[in-house]
Amino acid sequence: NAGVTQTPKFQVLKTGQSMTLQCAQDMNHNSMYWYRQDPGMGLRLIYYSASEGTTDKGEVPNGYNVSRLNKREFSLRLESAAPSQTSVYFCASSEEKGNTIYFGEGSWLTVV
Amino acid sequence: AQSVTQPDIHITVSEGASLELRCNYSYGATPYLFWYVQSPGQGLQLLLKYFSGDTLVQGIKGFEAEFKRSQSSFNLRKPSVHWSDAAEYFCAVGPDILTGGGNKLTFGTGTQLKVEL
Numbered sequence: 001n002a003g004v005t006q007t008p009k010f011q012v013l014k015t016g017q018s019m020t021l022q023c024a025q026d027m028n029h030n031s032m033y034w035y036r037q038d039p040g041m042g043l044r045l046i047y048y049s050a051s052e053g054t055t056d057k058g059e060v061p062n063g064y065n066v067s068r069l070n071k072r073e074f075s076l077r078l079e080s081a082a083p084s085q086t087s088v089y090f091c092a093s094s095e096e097k098g099n100t101i102y103f104g105e106g107s108w109l110t111v112v
Numbered sequence: 113a114q115s116v117t118q119p120d121i122h123i124t125v126s127e128g129a130s131l132e133l134r135c136n137y138s139y140g141a142t143p144y145l146f147w148y149v150q151s152p153g154q155g156l157q158l159l160l161k162y163f164s165g166d167t168l169v170q171g172i173k174g175f176e177a178e179f180k181r182s183q184s185s186f187n188l189r190k191p192s193v194h195w196s197d198a199a200e201y202f203c204a205v206g207p208d209i210l211t212g213g214g215n216k217l218t219f220g221t222g223t224q225l226k227v228e229l
Contacts, residue, residue, distance in 0.1 A: 004155075033216070040121075042202060042219040043156075058216065090155060101146075101217060103155035 002026050004104035006091045012110045013081045021076040021107050023091030031094045032074035033058075033101065034066060036087040043090065049074055081111040114139045116205050118220035125193050126228045133188040133223050135177075135203035145186040146204040146217065147177055156202065162186065173197070198227045 006023045013019055025032065030051045035043040035058075045058030047066040055066050063085060065077045074093075078085055088108050094101040115138045125131055137143060144163045148156040160171025167179040177188045186203060204217040 035219075040221055042116075042221040044219075045216055048216055100158050100161065103148075103157075105155045106153075 004091055004093055004102050006089075006104040006107050008107060009105070010108045012112060013078075014112055015082060017081050017111075018077065018079050019081065019109075020078075021089055021091070021109075022073070023075060023104060024073045025091075025093040025102070026072065027093060027095075027102065028071070029093035029095050029102075030071070032068065033092040033094075034064075034074070034076045035090045035092065036060065037090060037106075038087050046076065046089075078109075081109075083111045085109065086111045114143070114205050114207070114218045116203050116218055116220035118201075118203055118223050120223045121221070122224045122226065124226040124228060127195050128192050131188075131190045131193045131197070131225070133201050133203075133225070135186045135188065135220060136184050137186065137203070137205045138184065139205050144206045145177075145179060146206070147171065147175070147186075147188050148202045148204060148219075149173075150200045150202065150222075152199075159188070159201075193225075193227055195227045195229055198225055200224050 004025045033048040034046040037043050044060050049055045049068040052071045067075045088106045090106050091104040092101045117136045146161045147159040149159050150156045159175050160169045162169045162179045169177050175190050179186050200222045202222050203220040206217050
């Protein structure tokens with residue numbers, strides 16, 4: 001009963017390095033999301049994909065790119081990491097509008 | 113744009129005491145509303161959700177929430193808190209189901225609950 005799986009769980013990057021956070025869900029959901037969580041700011045939407053083949057910007061997309069590889073997988077890429085991108089990243093998925101959003105366990109990213 | 117306010121950053125209650133966490137939202141005529149809980153180092157788990165119908169919603173772990181349209185509120189309550197309830201709680205609001213916009217949620221900044229034994 002995996003649900004939403006994201007990797008890696010922890011990562012330290014140097015400023016300017018690139019990396020990709022991977023996310024996969026096994027619930028056959030159409031919609032997938034990437035959020036970041038920062039102290040005192042709650043969760044903020046970076047990008048989302050309403051269905052396979054589509055992606056849209058969320059509240060804080062700058063510095064990120066995404067790929068909806070197939071229905072199961074949705075990756076988040078940092079092309080040139082900055083200290084401001086130090087955060088906890090959550091991948092999530094859901095069925096249709098209004099249904100529950102299921103979250104992964106998070107990826108802790110530190111950019112030094 | 114939609115927004116969610118959780119006015120209490122930290123709340124401390126004694127085990128066995130009642131709990132109410134506040135949530136106010138700004139949105140269109142038909143929001144859908146959620147409460148999630150996050151334990152340290154974990155993802156978010158859904159406690160309950162409101163879409164329509166009965167304004168008092170029951171959730172898991174003995175939690176309930178009441179939707180009050182006139183006050184734009186969706187407060188979370190529990191009659192008797194257990195030490196294991198210590199966690200961070202997030203209120204979230206989604207797009208108006210009548211106007212579309214995908215299934216994006218806007219989250220509040222969270223309330224950290226501490227339970228004293």
